[in-house]
Amino acid sequence: MKALCRLKLFIARGLCLSLKCFCIFACNQIYCFRSDLCILLLLRMSPISTVRNSSYMNRPLVSYRSGRHFLQIPGPTNVPDRILRAIDRPTIDHRSAEFARLGHDCLEGMKAIFKLSRGHVFIYPASGTGAWEAAIVNTLSPGDRVLMFETGQFAALWRNIAENFGLVVDLVPGDWRHGVDSNVVEAKLTEDARHAIKAVMCVHNETSTGVTSQIGEVRRAIDSARHPALLIVDVISSLASIDCRQDDWGVDVAVAGSQKGLMLPPGLSFNAVSEKALAASTLARLPRAFWSWENMLEANKSGFFPYTPATNLLYGLRESISMLVYEEGLENVFRRHRRHAEATRQAVRAWGLELLCLEPREFSNSLTAVLMPDGFDEANLRRVILEEFNLSLGAGLGKVKGRVFRIGHLGDFNDLMLCGTLCGIEMGLERSGVPFRQGGVAAAMNYLNRRDPMDSRSDT
Ligand SMILES: Cc1ncc(COP(=O)(O)O)c(C=O)c1O
Numbered sequence: 160m161k162a163l164c165r166l167k168l169f170i171a172r173g174l175c176l177s178l179k180c181f182c183i184f185a186c187n188q189i190y191c192f193r194s195d196l197c198i199l200l201l202l203r204m205s206p207i208s209t210v211r212n213s214s215y216m217n218r219p220l221v222s223y224r225s226g227r228h229f230l231q232i233p234g235p236t237n238v239p240d241r242i243l244r245a246i247d248r249p250t251i252d253h254r255s256a257e258f259a260r261l262g263h264d265c266l267e268g269m270k271a272i273f274k275l276s277r278g279h280v281f282i283y284p285a286s287g288t289g290a291w292e293a294a295i296v297n298t299l300s301p302g303d304r305v306l307m308f309e310t311g312q313f314a315a316l317w318r319n320i321a322e323n324f325g326l327v328v329d330l331v332p333g334d335w336r337h338g339v340d341s342n343v344v345e346a347k348l349t350e351d352a353r354h355a356i357k358a359v360m361c362v363h364n365e366t367s368t369g370v371t372s373q374i375g376e377v378r379r380a381i382d383s384a385r386h387p388a389l390l391i392v393d394v395i396s397s398l399a400s401i402d403c404r405q406d407d408w409g410v411d412v413a414v415a416g417s418q419k420g421l422m423l424p425p426g427l428s429f430n431a432v433s434e435k436a437l438a439a440s441t442l443a444r445l446p447r448a449f450w451s452w453e454n455m456l457e458a459n460k461s462g463f464f465p466y467t468p469a470t471n472l473l474y475g476l477r478e479s480i481s482m483l484v485y486e487e488g489l490e491n492v493f494r495r496h497r498r499h500a501e502a503t504r505q506a507v508r509a510w511g512l513e514l515l516c517l518e519p520r521e522f523s524n525s526l527t528a529v530l531m532p533d534g535f536d537e538a539n540l541r542r543v544i545l546e547e548f549n550l551s552l553g554a555g556l557g558k559v560k561g562r563v564f565r566i567g568h569l570g571d572f573n574d575l576m577l578c579g580t581l582c583g584i585e586m587g588l589e590r591s592g593v594p595f596r597q598g599g600v601a602a603a604m605n606y607l608n609r610r611d612p613m614d615s616r617s618d619t
Contacts, residue, residue, distance in 0.1 A: 229550035231580045233366050233396055233526035235418035235425050236570030238475075242422055245478035246471045253470055259462030265473050266459055268480030272398060272421075272489070273413055273431040275405040281430040281455050282476075284469040287395045287416035290428035291317050292324075293450035294391050294412045298436055300444035301325040303357040306347055306388070308340075309333040312367035312557035317360065317393060324445055329356065335558055336517045338365070338372030341380040348384035358389040358411075364397035367556040369528035369565065370516045371401060378409045389436055395419060399483055400496045400525040400569040411436035420492075420525065421483070422570045423475045493524070499568040499577050500524040502606045506581045506599035510588065515563050525569035526553065530562060535593050537564040544587035550580060574607050 230237050251257050269280040283289050299305070304327045307318050311333075321328050331343050339361045348356060359381060364371045374392055381390060389411040394403045398413070399420030405413050410433065417427035432440075432452065440452050454465040483492055504522065507514055507529050515528035531537050537555050541564055544550050553565030566584070568577060581600045588595045 224549050226549065229548070229576070229580055229583060231567045232551050232553040233419070233565055233567035233569060234416075236420075236422055236567060237572070237576075238424055239422055239482070239571040241482065242475045242478050246424075246475040248471070248474055250470045253468055254463065258470065261470070261473050261477060262459070262462035262464065262468070265476045265480070266462070268477065268484060269429060269431065271484045272480065273394075273403060273405045273415075273429075274407065275413075275431050275433070277406075278431065278433045278437060279452075279456060279459070281432065281452055281459075282464075282468070282473075283428045283430075283450070284426065284467075284472070285428045286418075286425055287393075287414065287428050288316075288320075289450070290395075290414045290416065290430055291320055291393065293428075293430050293447075293452075294414050295321055295324055295326070296443070296445040296447040296450050297430070297432075297440045297452045298389055298391070298412060298443050299324070299326060299357055300442075302327060304329060304355045305358045305360050306331070306344070306356050307360045308338075308343075308362075308372075309335075310338055310362055310368065310370060310372065311335050311365035313365060313393065313395070314362045315557060317362065321360070335365075335368050336370065336515055338370045338518070338521045339377055341373065341376035344377050345380035345384050348381060348386035348388065351384075351386065354387055356386070356388050358391050360391045360393075362393040362395075363403065364394070364401055364523050364525055366396040366526060366553075366565075367528070367559065368515050368563075369523040369526050370518075370521050371397065371523045372521065374408045374410065375404070382409075389439060391436075396523075396525050396569070399479075399489070399492060401523070402489075402493050405431055405433070409433070411439075417472065417476065420496075420569055421476065421479045423472060423479055426469055427472050427476060495572075496524040496569060498607070499572060499574075500527065502577060502603040503527045503566055503568055503581070505606045506585075506603040509602035510585070510595040510599040512595060515559065525567070527566045527568065528553075528559070528563045529566065531564065532594050535591075536561050540564060540587055540591045540593060543591040544583050547590060548583040548586065550583035550587075552584070577607075578604060 265282060266280055269282065273280060281293065283293060302325060305321055306329050307321065308314055308331045318328050318330060329347065344359060359377065361372055361377060363374055378390060381388060390409060391412040392410050393414045395414060395416045396419045397403055398415040403413060413431040415429040416425070417423035418425040458465045483489060500522065504514060504527060507527060513530040515530055516522050531540065538561060541552050541554065544552060553567055555561055555563040566580065578600060581603050585600050
């Protein structure tokens with residue numbers, strides 16, 4: 160009887176143990192199953208999965224693309240690894256002595272980039288549109304008349320801002336294939352005997368059309384008319400890729416952004432300001448707070464800013480200044496851009512396609528806008544090129560949407576990057592059924608291989 164009891168106890172304990180083991184095993188299985196499920200879900204939601212995700216709003220997922228993306232839009236441009244590394248540092252106290260040195264280096268270095276000896280460069284944590292607004296509100300008063308030129312989409316957008324601030328815009332219409340006509344500037348200012356026009360505002364390099372206006376000629380026109388208007392120029396897609404000579408050209412306010420020739424990510428913008436514009440700002444009556452030069456001037460004296468600056472982008476800016484001014488040298492930077500622009504135009508002509516810019520002396524050295532043959536949409540061509548070759552080109556904007564694609568050849572760029580870009584376009588033209596002639600890439604390579612294929616045209 161005792162033995163029977165012991166046997167029962169033994170069996171019962173055994174059963175308990177088995178049950179416990181089973182439970183642990185089952186829990187493990189559930190846990191494993193849950194982990195698997197999580198991994199599966201993560202994989203399905205991951206952008207590198209090629210799986211079509213049915214539970215995530217049925218969106219097709221982007222598949223992993225080997226190799227580097229070609230970012231050949233006319234800005235933002237490719238950011239060199241050196242600049243990325245410079246940005247990738249701990250953010251410091253923006254009231255410290257270390258920051259003051261950074262602020263000072265950037266403020267002084269930017270004067271060299273703008274070729275501005277007197278006056279001041281204001282640096283904003285903003286995109287170019289902010290700096291457009293800053294130029295207006297610091298120099299003008301409600302109801303002031305300004306002379307503007309319809310050279311393309313960016314000129315049109317800037318005009319809207321001016322009108323929003325109650326300025327009276329005297330707009331000279333344009334065909335988007337030419338730059339500012341300095342004869343018109345002279346005629347308009349000569350007519351304005353009472354000096355009602357307070358500023359001539361133009362875009363140096365129209366990023367939507369690939370047309371560069373001759374700012375030196377605009378200056379001469381203002382001087383010939385003996386007119387006191389301020390000269391306010393958008394150099395957003397020309398600075399540090401096409402020569403901008405603020406002192407020589409008597410530009411009163413130059414408006415720029417970080418994401419083009421300066422090779423930085425978007426996020427910084429600039430007003431480079433002459434002494435004449437600084438004086439005008441003391442009389443200007445448009446309301447301003449964030450954009451006020453006055454507050455900035457005071458803080459900048461010691462390398463600081465009146466509000467929290469974009470510290471890490473300033474690290475990047477210091478690196479960019481070093482590369483452009485002290486290492487490659489600005490004149491070499493401009494020569495490099497001229498050479499790549501001319502090689503691109505040779506390719507376009509060899510393809511039998513048409514440049515949007517009609518005037519050779521106004522060809523842009525930072526981008527080329529190409530007209531599509533009638534009946535062919537640029538958006539489709541760009542889509543094919545992006546999907547097949549991982550290469551982004553600029554879209555047609557505003558009035559030329561659908562009819563023009565833009566090749567950005569500015570910023571951190573070299574011969575092989577240009578050849579790769581042109582290869583992508585030539586293959587894309589073929590694959591999307593656009594009528595063209597082969598041989599654009601070969602034409603560009605021939606040009607680049609010439610012993611000294613520098614474009615001797617200087618920017619006036
Ligand atoms: C000539 C020009 N002006 C102004 C802008 C507007 O600058 P953001 O887009 O940085 O505000 C751009 C942008 O590409 C531009 O190319």
